[in-house]
Amino acid sequence: MIDEKTYEHIDGYLKGTLDEDTRNNFEQRLQSDSELREELEIQKKLYEHFEVHSEEEERLQGVMKSIEDAGKAYHGLHGRRKKLRYFIPVAASIVLLVGYFMFFGSSSSMDSLYAEYSDWDSLPSLTERGTEVNTLQKAADYFSEKSYAEAISALQTHLEKDPENPLALSYLGLSHLEMQNYDEAIKTFDLLQNGTSLDRNKALWYKAMTYLKAKDEANTISTLEHLLEDSNNYKHKEANELLKTLQ
DSSP: OOOHHHHHHHHHHHHTOSOHHHHHHHHHHHHHOHHHHHHHHHHHHHHHHHHHHHHHHHHHHHHHHHHHHHHHHHHHHHTTOGGGTTHHHHHHHHHHHHHIIIIIIHHHHHHHHHHHHOOOTTOOOTTTTOSSHHHHHHHHHHHHTTOHHHHHHHHHHHHHHOTTOHHHHHHHHHHHHHTTOHHHHHHHHHHHHTSSSGGGGGHHHHHHHHHHHTTOHHHHHHHHHHHTTSTTSTTHHHHHHHHHHHO
């Protein structure tokens, strides 16, 4: 039975607001509590749905407020400056169109770009390096099943013994990304980027994907530009295509 306190922890976990001890305890409980795992997945889907729609509603309200203000300005000036008679309504229409394409168009565009460029099926196998096969295999299975909370728990357990494993870091960062724990994802990719393995050049692409999913266009563009400074960097061609689309 899921109690009110557990729902609070689920909410905090999805929003990334739990303190470290509470988050660790919550993730440990996830490993043994199938009911909690199912509820987390349900709440995650609801959270993603309402987050998108609440953002769109807030943006629409902003556009409508601009139109309302323009209308008030028009009525206030109508008697004194008839030459503005046609300008203000047209300006209000422009606000509506610009607002729509800036907010709705940009948001949906970044969602579709993320769906197009985030190809995790091509990731290397977690078990090919041969250490802690059981833990890593579990993490790989969880990731393929999109059970990202469980994958995070298994990967963190492995990284306590092998903190520089580049594949484990990659999977951990991507699991945080899919859970919308964007700050944790970036921190993990920083560790990957600062390592010594050949996989470190993948970190910039993963960071760009993180910012793209978070709809942080400025940091997405900045990271892609950094990636394109070296033609040997991972996903150089795709980064160039994506950057052109965003600019």
